[in-house]
Amino acid sequence: MAEPMMLGDRLRIARKMRRLSVAQLAQKISVSPSYINKLESGARKATMSMVQGLSKALYINVEVLTGQPYYGEPEAEDRVHAVVPELRRIMLCYDTPDDLEAAPRSLPVLASEVDQISALRRDARYGPMGPLLAPIITELTHAALSSQGEDQRKAFWHLARAYRAVNSLAHKLGHHDLSSTALDRVRWAAERAQDPLLQITASYLVTGAMLRQGAYGSARQKLIALRKELERLQPERSYTKDALAVDGALLLKLAVLEARENNVDKVGDYLREAAQVAELAGNQDSLAYETSFGPTNIRIHEVHTLIDMGDTGQAIARLAEWGTSSAGEWQPPATTVGERSSHHFIDVASARLAAGDRSGAFLDLQRARKIAPNHVRFHPSARETTAALLRLETHPSNDLTGFASWTGITTT
Numbered sequence: 001m002a003e004p005m006m007l008g009d010r011l012r013i014a015r016k017m018r019r020l021s022v023a024q025l026a027q028k029i030s031v032s033p034s035y036i037n038k039l040e041s042g043a044r045k046a047t048m049s050m051v052q053g054l055s056k057a058l059y060i061n062v063e064v065l066t067g068q069p070y071y072g073e074p075e076a077e078d079r080v081h082a083v084v085p086e087l088r089r090i091m092l093c094y095d096t097p098d099d100l101e102a103a104p105r106s107l108p109v110l111a112s113e114v115d116q117i118s119a120l121r122r123d124a125r126y127g128p129m130g131p132l133l134a135p136i137i138t139e140l141t142h143a144a145l146s147s148q149g150e151d152q153r154k155a156f157w158h159l160a161r162a163y164r165a166v167n168s169l170a171h172k173l174g175h176h177d178l179s180s181t182a183l184d185r186v187r188w189a190a191e192r193a194q195d196p197l198l199q200i201t202a203s204y205l206v207t208g209a210m211l212r213q214g215a216y217g218s219a220r221q222k223l224i225a226l227r228k229e230l231e232r233l234q235p236e237r238s239y240t241k242d243a244l245a246v247d248g249a250l251l252l253k254l255a256v257l258e259a260r261e262n263n264v265d266k267v268g269d270y271l272r273e274a275a276q277v278a279e280l281a282g283n284q285d286s287l288a289y290e291t292s293f294g295p296t297n298i299r300i301h302e303v304h305t306l307i308d309m310g311d312t313g314q315a316i317a318r319l320a321e322w323g324t325s326s327a328g329e330w331q332p333p334a335t336t337v338g339e340r341s342s343h344h345f346i347d348v349a350s351a352r353l354a355a356g357d358r359s360g361a362f363l364d365l366q367r368a369r370k371i372a373p374n375h376v377r378f379h380p381s382a383r384e385t386t387a388a389l390l391r392l393e394t395h396p397s398n399d400l401t402g403f404a405s406w407t408g409i410t411t412t
Contacts, residue, residue: 011054
């Protein structure tokens with residue numbers, strides 16, 4: 001069987017395109033030539049921070065190395081990319097929407113549909129969510145532009161939520177230019193909704209895009225400024241539960257940022273502060289402003305940051321430490337939103353592969369698929385782990401080859 005294309009293959013092609021030797025590329029990103037050789041051969045899996053460093057050194061976009069967006073068999077079955085051209089048009093014409101054949105439906109009806117879209121977004125069900133986005137955004141825009149006062153603010157509030165769903169879909173599918181445009185639209189609508197916490201949440205989403213582009217310094221400045229703004233808005237730090245949840249999300253994003261730069265002490269500080277914020281909020285998982293925060297998400301981020309810093313052994317040990325004798329290793333509760341939970345299992349699959357536990361890695365990929373199939377099919381790390389497992393197995397099982405075929409991994 002021909003071997004599937006992996007990040008290492010794309011790295012080698014990009015390096016040769018830039019006419020760099022292995023040693024020259026290694027010097028550019030301050031690693032050893034043997035490390036580059038291991039990445040190109042697939043013997044090592046690159047962390048996200050390493051991928052970003054390589055993309056900068058090679059003057060290419062990250063998605064060139066990850067291979068996004070992915071088409072092929074998954075697209076033929078799910079058609080998730082089919083909505084993207086229409087969403088691009090809608091994002092461009094955001095303040096001059098298409099004419100409607102009838103007046104917009106009532107705001108409560110529109111809000112209920114956005115609730116449905118938001119639930120699909122949180123569970124990473126991009127297939128059924130995608131076709132709903134353009135029509136609801138058009139209708140909500142008409143409702144917002146034609147109303148006044150509180151009704152107008154509410155319409156823009158829900159419009160910001162719909163734009164957030166576009167951002168999620170675009171980012172997860174690898175259409176990062178559309179994701180960036182959607183983030184601008186989230187901020188545009190949030191400003192008109194006149195809800196300070198929504199505006200902070202909109203800026204928080206932008207910092208996620210900054211991290212994906214490797215703009216760590218700018219993201220750090222923005223996150224710290226947002227926390228100061230939040231403190232200014234809440235007199236004498238008498239935070240509401242919603243404000244606590246937003247603050248907690250900012251802290252977890254800061255922890256991820258510091259992990260990308262391998263600042264171990266700062267990662268620990270932010271995770272501990274996030275735990276203190278969660279305690280103030282009653283140690284309950286919440287979805288305030290559609291952002292997951294609470295004890296579960298703190299644990300998910302603790303594992304994620306350890307893996308991001310290359311300490312995969314400690315990440316797996318943490319899961320065992322948090323587990324119970326009857327249930328085994330810790331797993332996110334069944335009530336955890338699908339996108340968060342599936343992302344956790346994708347991360348852990350990568351860690352197990354690095355530790356040499358191939359069967360465990362594949363089991364976690366299967367768990368992630370059961371929770372959020374669309375998310376797994378189009379996730380770069382899930383596909384990279386799957387491709388690595390195929391390369392490592394002399395005689396891959398039918399289950400593994402079937403899984404790889406389902407993700408649409410092509411062979412060379």
